[in-house]
Amino acid sequence: MAQMVKKKRRAERTDLWVHIFFILFGAICLIPFITVISASFSTEADLAEYGFSILPREWDFTAYAYLFENPSVIIKAYVVTIFITAVGTFLGVLFMSMVAYSISNRNFVLRKALNWYLFFPTLFSGGLTSSYIVNTRYLGLTDSIWALILPGLIGVFSVFMMRTFFQQIPDSLFEAAKMDGASEYMIYFKIAIPLSKPVLATVAFATALGKWNSWYSAMLYIRDPDKVPLQYLLQKMMKNIEYLLSEMEHVPGGVDLSQIPGENLRMAMLVVAIGPMMCFFPFFQKYFVKGMTIGSVKG
Amino acid sequence: MKTRLKRKKIKHLKDNLQLLSLAMPAVILLALFSYLPMFGIVLAFKNYKVPKGIWGSPWAGLENFRFFLESQDAWRVTRNTLGLNFMFIIAGTVGAVIFALIMYEVKKARHVKLYQTVSILPHFISWVAVSYIVYALLDPTKGIINRVIEIFGGEGVSWYSEPKYWPVILLIVSLWHSVGYGSIIYYASLMGMDSGLMEAAEIDGATKLQRVWHVAIPHLVPIVIIKVILGIGGIFNADFGMFYNVTRDVGALYPTTDVIDTYVYRALMQQGNIGMSSAVGLIQSIVCTITLVLTNAVVKKISPENTLF
Structure with a gap:
């Protein structure tokens, strides 16, 4: 009986590799969006020098200032x-x-x-x-x-x-x-x-x-x-x-x-x-x- | 008795008129935007002159078709359209099925919802927005991919001038855009499966892979077949939004990315070659109709309840 309960509980749990799969897949889905957001908060000079990245090198709001000024x-x-x-x-x-x-x-x-x-x-x-x-x-x-x-x-x-x-x-x-x-x-x-x-x-x-x-x-x-x-x-x-x-x-x-x-x-x-x-x-x-x-x- | 019958008849007529009037807006919209252009296919046989309109322009016989069929473009765009679409159908289906099978392993509804939301997110942005994202990854100097390659000591690739990579790039983009969304239908089907089957297999000592292979996949086969056949039915229609935006309409990439739809668009809007673009469009429409009718006939044989019409 105890064994059966244990088995049942195991069946109810999601395997770890499944979570890892979806976390990786989720990262693939989200990283491009994060890159775009990060680029919008970067300075033009940093982008020219270092390219796009997941986090901006230096937070900068010039682009948004331009957008909201016009x-x-x-x-x-x-x-x-x-x-x-x-x-x-x-x-x-x-x-x-x-x-x-x-x-x-x-x-x-x-x-x-x-x-x-x-x-x-x-x-x-x-x-x-x-x-x-x-x-x-x-x-x-x-x-x-x-x-x-x-x-x-x-x-x-x-x-x-x-x-x-x-x-x-x-x-x-x-x-x-x-x-x-x-x-x-x-x-x-x-x-x-x-x-x-x-x-x-x-x-x-x-x-x-x-x-x-x-x-x-x-x-x-x-x-x-x-x-x-x-x-x-x-x-x-x-x-x-x-x-x-x-x-x-x-x-x-x-x-x-x-x-x-x-x-x-x-x-x-x-x-x-x-x-x-x-x-x-x-x-x-x-x-x-x-x-x-x-x-x-x-x- | 007679008057009652008469009254019933009048009521029937009145109901029908009311139903017809309810249908009218849709009927008129389709007449204007779907049926009227069907008569416009005569353009393919005309030498269109703007001031003379469709009917007034002189006939050109099959000149427009000859011009296209004798060009080198005909083979290129047909090959690209068929080859890439075929690849998308197969990879998209396999990817979505695998995705659904893995999703089926997630036991908590809360987790399923979270993973589903994230994985279908890419499906909800336009191809224009996707083109920005691809650009952020592939731009030769600033793009993330080249920077990663350089970190590992490799040499960056100027992606937007190397047509040979694009079938793979487009495949990845297409999968990214559609796998999560496409898997929903398979996941729903798995959820509808009698869970006793899986449990019985487990009690009989089948391993997880055996259970998937012998129980879950056979359960999905009918939908997979229908989906693939319907995909094949539309194989001559390329997703214009993807091919036009993601490649940024760069001429250097045409050898592997130019499809019938982008070709027709350029012939019309950039070269103003109305005769040829309508000729190509007409060939495409006719071939599409034939493939759809044929695939529908095939589905009718395999599983009549899944036919399109």
């Missing part, structure tokens, strides 16, 4: 990103759940046809070039904020995920509402939506993450510096740091003029751009995990 570039980019994320997520979840509700309904005569209509673009697409010509020439999306929101808003697998979820709601609930004379709008809004919060949250976070991280549409359609979202600003800065410096007229007080920031400013910009999201994200991890495991998303 906040308009970042604030503008943040406003654009927050706008496209908020509006994109709201409209995306609304439109996707609406169409998902309609195709989850067995009484809907166009159900099959609509399923295929939604799915077909997964099979065949017109490609980048014709999308680009259509959007710029015929839909007038050049320099429009809607170019960052509307294309790709309807994710077919998210729609199918919601549809599957709606279909699992007991029919009796819908029937009862119907008996009471509720319209389809009412049923969608008062029954389907409130009962589907987990799947709505999963889709909402996935959409929000996608919009927050989006840069591709901006690269194609945005030329106006006032409509540049964060990720696209970062991308432009990767290509040339002067882009940001040229937008910054004010030199912060008490800064040695020979120490014009370069790499450290670039990295500080990255920290400011992704930092808040990184702190935010662990709290919503479960929704992303759920999205991976929620099940059937068939066409």
Whole structure:
């Protein structure tokens, strides 16, 4: 008996090598981030002399001083990103759940046809070039904020995920509402939506993450510096740091003029751009995990 | 009785109209951004002139296709796309499965959550941000990798001008970005496994490795097969964000990193060669459709409940 208890306890404990594996893997995941943060707190001279490192040689806030002395570039980019994320997520979840509700309904005569209509673009697409010509020439999306929101808003697998979820709601609930004379709008809004919060949250976070991280549409359609979202600003800065410096007229007080920031400013910009999201994200991890495991998303 | 039937019919019609109206926003968005561009594929057969628009431009026959297929680029971008994607699919799957198996050994839920959070962190940043991180590691003078090499007495490599290293670099970056996230589905499947099986094997005296090999891995095989087949279905589509940003679009690296998607992008946005870029895009779309349909047919044979459509 004692032996069995002992055995059981051993089985419950995690082996040491497993912990070591994950600690090493975690280090590989985190060290690059730490390097970036450290670089943003280094002096340009140290970076030029000694390169990047895990800890700064000498703590220095010049890069951040530059950023916060000239906040308009970042604030503008943040406003654009927050706008496209908020509006994109709201409209995306609304439109996707609406169409998902309609195709989850067995009484809907166009159900099959609509399923295929939604799915077909997964099979065949017109490609980048014709999308680009259509959007710029015929839909007038050049320099429009809607170019960052509307294309790709309807994710077919998210729609199918919601549809599957709606279909699992007991029919009796819908029937009862119907008996009471509720319209389809009412049923969608008062029954389907409130009962589907987990799947709505999963889709909402996935959409929000996608919009927050989006840069591709901006690269194609945005030329106006006032409509540049964060990720696209970062991308432009990767290509040339002067882009940001040229937008910054004010030199912060008490800064040695020979120490014009370069790499450290670039990295500080990255920290400011992704930092808040990184702190935010662990709290919503479960929704992303759920999205991976929620099940059937068939066409 | 008759009026009741009639009323029911009217109600049915009304319900259907309401359902249709609920579907409309999504239908319109797809019509504009997915279906309209499908007609734009005629561009591949046109000599596009900006003032004349898509329909007004003169026909070019197969000229655009010939231009691409006769260039040396055709073989290069196809080879890179297929080769690299194939490598990512295999390594990504093997890595994610191993990761999930090790995660299964973690017994405390609290630890699982912590390790999962850290390991999927890289998946939540954009490829643009990843390109900064790779740059901090690989920059020839300041990058950490070269400094480590120099500490051990080696000679630094100018990574951004040596195409031969990039398949491996991209593989590592791709694994870093996706292994933690990709393992979730396998881990969930292991958690759903009947734990009695593992215990029975243990009582029968199977070692840990034997248990993993004979119980856990066979349990995962169906999902692995489906995942790999679906990956193969999309093998002609490269992840533009990764190839464009992580390589910083450096020309010297094109021999091993230029894929169909980056090639089409450059033909369109940098060379303004609309005819050729749409021709290449069309070839890619058609080949993609064929591979997807074929792989779906294969899945239908193996396990019908996992088909895509």
